[in-house]
Amino acid sequence: MSAGFDWTALAEFALIGLFSGGLMALIALGFVLIYKGTGVINFAMGEFMMLGAYFFYTANVMWNLAVLPALLLTLAAVALVAALIERSILRPLSGQPVIAVLMATIGLGSALHGVVDAVWGGKNYEMPQLLPRKPFILGDILIPGQVVWSFVLAALIIAGFTLYFRYSRTGIAMRAAASDPVTAYVLGIDVRRTQRLTWMFAGIVGAVAGIVVGAMTSLSPALGGAALGVLAVIILGGLDSIAGAIVAGLIIGVIESLTAGYLGGKVRDIVPYVTVLAILMIRPYGLFGTRQIERL
Amino acid sequence: MRIGDYRQSYAHDEAIWATPTARAWLAALLLVLLLFPFTANGYIVGLACVLGINIIAAAGLNIMTGYTGLISLGHAAYMGVGCYTAAWLAQRGIPFYLTLPAAGLMSALLGLVVGIPSLRIKGLYLAVATLAMQFILIFVFREWESVTGGVRGVTVPDASLFGFELDNDYRMYYVILPCAALLLLAARNLFRTRVGRAFIAIRDRDISAEVLGIDLFRYKLLSFAIGSFYAGVAGALLGYFYRAMTPEYFTLGLSVFYLAAIIVGGLGSMLGTIFGAVFMTLVPEVLRAGVSFVAQWAPRATEILSPIREIVFGALIVGFLIFEPHGLNEAWRRVRRFFHLWPFRA
Numbered sequence: 001m002s003a004g005f006d007w008t009a010l011a012e013f014a015l016i017g018l019f020s021g022g023l024m025a026l027i028a029l030g031f032v033l034i035y036k037g038t039g040v041i042n043f044a045m046g047e048f049m050m051l052g053a054y055f056f057y058t059a060n061v062m063w064n065l066a067v068l069p070a071l072l073l074t075l076a077a078v079a080l081v082a083a084l085i086e087r088s089i090l091r092p093l094s095g096q097p098v099i100a101v102l103m104a105t106i107g108l109g110s111a112l113h114g115v116v117d118a119v120w121g122g123k124n125y126e127m128p129q130l131l132p133r134k135p136f137i138l139g140d141i142l143i144p145g146q147v148v149w150s151f152v153l154a155a156l157i158i159a160g161f162t163l164y165f166r167y168s169r170t171g172i173a174m175r176a177a178a179s180d181p182v183t184a185y186v187l188g189i190d191v192r193r194t195q196r197l198t199w200m201f202a203g204i205v206g207a208v209a210g211i212v213v214g215a216m217t218s219l220s221p222a223l224g225g226a227a228l229g230v231l232a233v234i235i236l237g238g239l240d241s242i243a244g245a246i247v248a249g250l251i252i253g254v255i256e257s258l259t260a261g262y263l264g265g266k267v268r269d270i271v272p273y274v275t276v277l278a279i280l281m282i283r284p285y286g287l288f289g290t291r292q293i294e295r296l
Numbered sequence: 297m298r299i300g301d302y303r304q305s306y307a308h309d310e311a312i313w314a315t316p317t318a319r320a321w322l323a324a325l326l327l328v329l330l331l332f333p334f335t336a337n338g339y340i341v342g343l344a345c346v347l348g349i350n351i352i353a354a355a356g357l358n359i360m361t362g363y364t365g366l367i368s369l370g371h372a373a374y375m376g377v378g379c380y381t382a383a384w385l386a387q388r389g390i391p392f393y394l395t396l397p398a399a400g401l402m403s404a405l406l407g408l409v410v411g412i413p414s415l416r417i418k419g420l421y422l423a424v425a426t427l428a429m430q431f432i433l434i435f436v437f438r439e440w441e442s443v444t445g446g447v448r449g450v451t452v453p454d455a456s457l458f459g460f461e462l463d464n465d466y467r468m469y470y471v472i473l474p475c476a477a478l479l480l481l482a483a484r485n486l487f488r489t490r491v492g493r494a495f496i497a498i499r500d501r502d503i504s505a506e507v508l509g510i511d512l513f514r515y516k517l518l519s520f521a522i523g524s525f526y527a528g529v530a531g532a533l534l535g536y537f538y539r540a541m542t543p544e545y546f547t548l549g550l551s552v553f554y555l556a557a558i559i560v561g562g563l564g565s566m567l568g569t570i571f572g573a574v575f576m577t578l579v580p581e582v583l584r585a586g587v588s589f590v591a592q593w594a595p596r597a598t599e600i601l602s603p604i605r606e607i608v609f610g611a612l613i614v615g616f617l618i619f620e621p622h623g624l625n626e627a628w629r630r631v632r633r634f635f636h637l638w639p640f641r642a
Contacts, residue, residue, distance in 0.1 A: 041420050089618070093617060096617070098367065098423075099365075102420065103617060104617050106555075106613070107556070107609070107612070110610035111606065111611055114604065115603070115607060231424055231427070235421075239420075266435075266438075269431075270432055270435045272428075273427075273428035273429075277413070280413050280417055280421060281416070284421055
């Protein structure tokens with residue numbers, strides 16, 4: 001150890017940030033899936049996370065189901081809710097101006113938040129700890145076990161989706177429909193079905209992220225606000241790039257962790273938003289996003 | 297059925313309220329607005345003050361979002377800037393008739409700064425940029441304690457106008473009413489000028505607007521500045537009305553509230569702004585009255601008041617977007633048309 005600058009602390013902050021960035025990348029994947037598939041930024045993503053966490057708590061703790069059946073039930077339920085929302089709210093609004101769709105997802109978020117508050121009440125619940133808590137120790141560096149395992153989980157899910165989109169028939173159809181809906185429709189792809197699937201997948205991704213985040217903090221309706229900070233990730237990565245979501249998730253994770261370590265938790269909360277403004281000024285289409293050529 | 301309205305001079309054609317009927321209704325409305333506090337209780341007058349402030353703020357947002365097409369998720373933060381500016385100046389003894397425009401100008405200045413990214417980005421990206429600004433400004437309100445008082449908030453001294461103390465809701469009402477009326481009239485007239493028409497052209501198709509010789513950057517910035525000015529004035533009035541303010545008031549939720557108000561009322565319509573702001577302010581009050589009525593038999597009903605509010609709020613936004621995308625203004629037009637054409641088309 002050299003006197004003066006504490007390199008171990010820097011390494012620890014950076015590594016914790018890197019690993020917690022995995023979870024941000026997972027939430028960002030939920031945003032990117034919907035934006036790529038339907039051209040909508042889903043401001044109700046946080047409410048999907050919240051819904052997933054509450055469903056899982058109900059199935060696992062209140063109904064005493066084992067972890068795996070409870071998890072499957074939760075994912076199925078959230079996917080069903082997402083499909084219903086797509087059919088009843090987003091499809092009637094397709095082709096409407098940006099503000100209509102944006103406000104519809106915000107209104108949806110408010111309504112979901114109210115439903116959760118009415119059914120489960122505003123109190124805090126203790127979520128079951130699914131991920132091992134045993135910390136990882138690398139020399140002088142100590143990383144909480146949950147953070148590492150959430151990273152592994154996020155990596156597995158993102159890898160799974162990447163493979164699915166590359167090799168499965170439905171996945172290829174979804175990519176085709178995302179890149180050019182009209183041509184895809186002419187070629188016989190059921191674009192409505194792929195859009196419905198997009199929302200269901202995003203709901204599932206959000207639910208998993210919600211269960212993990214809920215276990216790390218605690219379960220309350222405040223969980224719904226957790227997703228807004230991830231907007232920085234998707235703007236940095238480019239709204240329509242899964243690879244961008246991963247890279248940007250890790251970058252923002254490290255930046256947040258370093259600010260929290262050196263400047264304190266209060267400053268950390270606005271880091272994503274300062275980053276967003278900076279990116280939008282310098283490179284609005286993000287690191288990997290499609291560059292829209294339009295000069296004004 | 298109403299019969300022909302012949303316009304025989306340019307002055308007549310340019311009038312905002314062209315027919316005697318419209319002018320009579322307007323005069324009646326003004327009379328009611330001026331006289332009703334003498335018969336109403338304090339709760340109603342307080343509500344009327346909040347309504348007036350909300351109408352001013354919503355009008356500003358409608359100029360930006362409804363007429364120019366610039367989506368702003370940071371309107372509440374500009375109101376906060378206005379409120380804190382007024383409070384800071386008032387604590388130093390600056391009179392009310394100067395703090396009010398100063399608050400508006402300060403917000404307008406900040407609106408210009410936030411408007412600069414709008415040169416490069418629009419639509420969803422601009423919405424996200426204003427959202428970021430909302431969170432950053434709230435952070436500043438919380439942390440800049442020497443000016444904003446931090447989370448404990450700031451107290452605003454009572455306003456006084458030419459030696460007349462504005463120390464209760466009844467007196468505040470007679471300040472808020474002319475402010476709202478003047479600002480609405482200004483906004484209504486704005487869209488009969490070159491500037492306002494340029495805003496509408498930008499909203500409808502920005503490329504065509506540029507081809508027509510409209511300097512996009514200049515007019516977008518101007519729209520941000522005017523909209524933020526309204527927000528600043530509304531925020532300052534809010535500070536004087538409540539006499540104390542904390543950062544928790546100017547959250548993202550309030551920004552979304554004003555967006556919801558102009559969507560429910562009608563984007564790009566000043567009459568719609570009034571309808572929307574009144575409607576969205578009264579709905580929670582009606583809900584509260586309804587819940588406390590039910591609570592006589594089911595005491596637990598009050599516990600679910602805030603979830604019910606959230607659900608109704610979300611359902612109103614989504615419902616209006618799907619079933620009445622042009623808002624209450626359109627519904628009002630349908631009602632009027634029915635009476636104009638009655639009994640020939642029923």
